[in-house]
Amino acid sequence: MTKENSKVFLLILLGMLTAFGPFVTDMYLPSLPSMGEYFHTTSSMVQLGLTTSMIGLAVGQIFFGPLSDRYGRRLPLLVAMWLFIVSTLLCLFAQNIEQFVAFRLLQGIAGAGGIVISRSVATDKFSGRELAKMLAVIGAINGVAPVVAPIAGGLLTDVIGWHGIFWILLGLGVILLAGSYRFRESLPSEQRSAEKWEDTFRSFGTVLHDKRYVCYVLQMAFAQGVLFANIASSPFIVQQHYGFSAFAFSICFAVNALSIGIAAALSVKFHRPESSTLAGCCGMTVLSVLLCIALMSGCNFWIYEVLMLVLLFCMGMTFTSSTALAMESQRANSGTASALLGAVCFAAGGIVSPLVGIGNILSSTGIVFVVCACCSMGCILVALGRRRTRVYFALNSMVQKH
Known part of the structure; x- marks a missing residue:
């Protein structure tokens, strides 16, 4: 009988995999100027290189x-980890910027x-409140990682340079590869997609026909828009407009990241996601x-920092619950559902980030916040429906009684 992975092991592995993407895209940002010289x-x-990694x-x-719905979770995960290690080595030894940009696409x-x-693994192994609790931790990591990664890179760049950053990413890939080999398959063969190879991607049509799933995904994508608008604008607002140092900006960034993580973890205290x-x-709309x-x-x-802190806290409250609601609504196609969720959210971040630089950065950032928050609010209202919205607006006991 195959031994199951412990919940602690799964939590650590899934948490590290979740933080993977943000660290790949953001950790080397402080070293961009030195890379231009190199x-x-x-x-x-x-x-x-940042653009291609996001793509x-x-x-x-x-x-x-x-592919994970068809072949199980373990084999595609091993392929992904090996590809990451190879692509990171190629980035390290790139001879010119064109090679580096191409290898960053593979790394992404x-x-x-x-x-x-x-x-998908979390959805395979858990359901209901257990799934929400597991995704709460994953959501907290997913909310904090895009903010923490540039800070970590900033502290290390002056000491080890951009090559050192990529050696660290390589080490992270090796650790995750080892964990992937220890990982026990979570999707039994009898539950895998039986579609032919040419029909594998048709499941996207099935998933996209689920209106509630689409609304949950769009809600989270617009919430991610708030996050990426903050990431793109805050260095200029804090350092150039308010005149703070890079170190002071890092402290401010870290505090805001902590608020996102706390909110994502506390969201499971609500009786319903x-x-x-x-x-x-x-909260996002008002703030x-x-x-x-x-x-x-x-x-x-x-005033800016306090309002930003509370806004990001409200945003963090939606990360876990939105993911759980989207994945629960498409449990039969969890791999495809997870793929669309992640792709749409990263695409939203890529679209929103340059918008804050149009015109006056203070005005454009504020407008982007309002548009993203209002669209996010509209999506959840459509998903819940008028009658359910009145019930949930009362927060349905609000916090679970202990």
């Missing part, structure tokens, strides 16, 4: 999701495999409007 190229060419993270999930695709399969998502969306008004009015730093 490759004797322009900053825009170096930034293409890889989105596209890779579209492929790895259905490999990172996508770990992200999409981690959600719908209640957590609705409450978080309401984004207040923050937009404050930024356009030229508020001082502390």
